[in-house]
Amino acid sequence: MEDTVIPYELPDVENHSFFFIDQRVKINIEAKLHQHDAWELYYVVHGQGNRMAGDTLQPFAAGDVALIPPSMLHRWEYAPNSADDDGCIRYLMVAFSHSLVERCIEVFPELRNRLAGITFPTDALKFGPESSRIIREILSEMNDMDELGRLSEMMRLLPIIFTTSDHTFAGKPMRIERDVRRMQQICTYVMAHYVHAISLDDIATEVGMNRSAFCSYFKRCKGMTFSQFVTQYRLNTACELLKHSRKQVSEICYTVGFNDVPHFNRIFKKIKHISPKEYRNNHSDQII
Structure with missing residues (x-):
């Protein structure tokens, strides 16, 4: 079944310039x-799972900070076992219109000097370690402030999120509604079945295409084969488990859908240019 896109209105913020x-x-x-x-700046405080942003599916974990552009289809799907003892997840989020940014640039020369000549992103972004740390601090401070204090912090946030180079790609918009629905359907299917083998016939049938047409369609939309996409997703999920769990590499191998540990190690090193154990050692401070 396809996900239904929900028309979503942010809560009314009368007498406020952002949410x-x-x-x-x-x-x-x-x-x-x-x-x-609206722009959506989203900080995951507790929980982990998979994020759909435009045409892209990526895992996320506590501590991640992402920016979603206005009108981009997106979804944060939390894993049930990542909730707290009360079955809850938690995030901090600020949403603001692009007209707010334009008005601030027009009114405040100090901000205009920082944002002069920039090209605003059309892709979703995941911020890197240093930018994420700064943004997390600002959002956490905003949580304890009154309305005027939060407005002041927004003036700090805007230049950071729009000028930092410390970010990676997290999704691009898809302009054709049919392609949006179909790609979201493919991503949902991969999320549900990546632990097991996914045949081209199965996924093609899922989206109502024959095998040949599906392969051509997917390569055109994503710039890679479906097999490469599934491998990339499995490895990204493995990276999150290496960073945030104490599972053995062999257990992670099978958890993310590989059925042979040496093969998993070879593919991981070929794509990530480092072995799973070395990757975990480099991110050992993130294991809770």
Whole structure:
């Protein structure tokens, strides 16, 4: 079944220039696939899972910070076993219109000097370690401030999120509605079945295409084969487990859908240019 895109309106913020929330909710209450006419800056405080942003599916974990452009389809799907003892996940999120940015640039020369000549991203972004640390600190401080204090912190946030080079790609918009629905359907299927073998015939049937047409379609949309996409997703999921769990490499291998540990090690090193054990050692401070 395809995910249904939910028309989503941010809560009314009358007499406020942007929306800020510290959200702690049950997993089943968190928004499904949706879009809204605002920038979304999202900090995962507790929980982990998979994020769909535009045409891209990526795992996320506590501590991650991402920026979703206006009108981009997106969804944060939390894993049930990542909730706290009350079955809740938590995130801090600020949403703001692009007109707010334009008005601030027009009114405040100090901000205009920082943002002069920049090209605003059309892709979703995941911020790197240093930028994430700064953004997490600002959002956490905003949580304890009154409205005027939060507005002041927004002036600090805007140049950081729009000028830092410390980020990676997290998704690009898809302009054709049919392709959006189909790619989201493919991503949902991979999320549900990546632990097991996924045949081309199975995924092609899932989206109502023959095998040959599906292969051509997927390569055109994603710039890679479906097999490469599944491998990439499995390895990204493995990286999150290496960083955030104490599972053995062999257990992680089978958890993410590989059925042979030496093969997993070879593929991991070929794609990531480092072995799984070396990757874990480099990120050992993130294991809780």
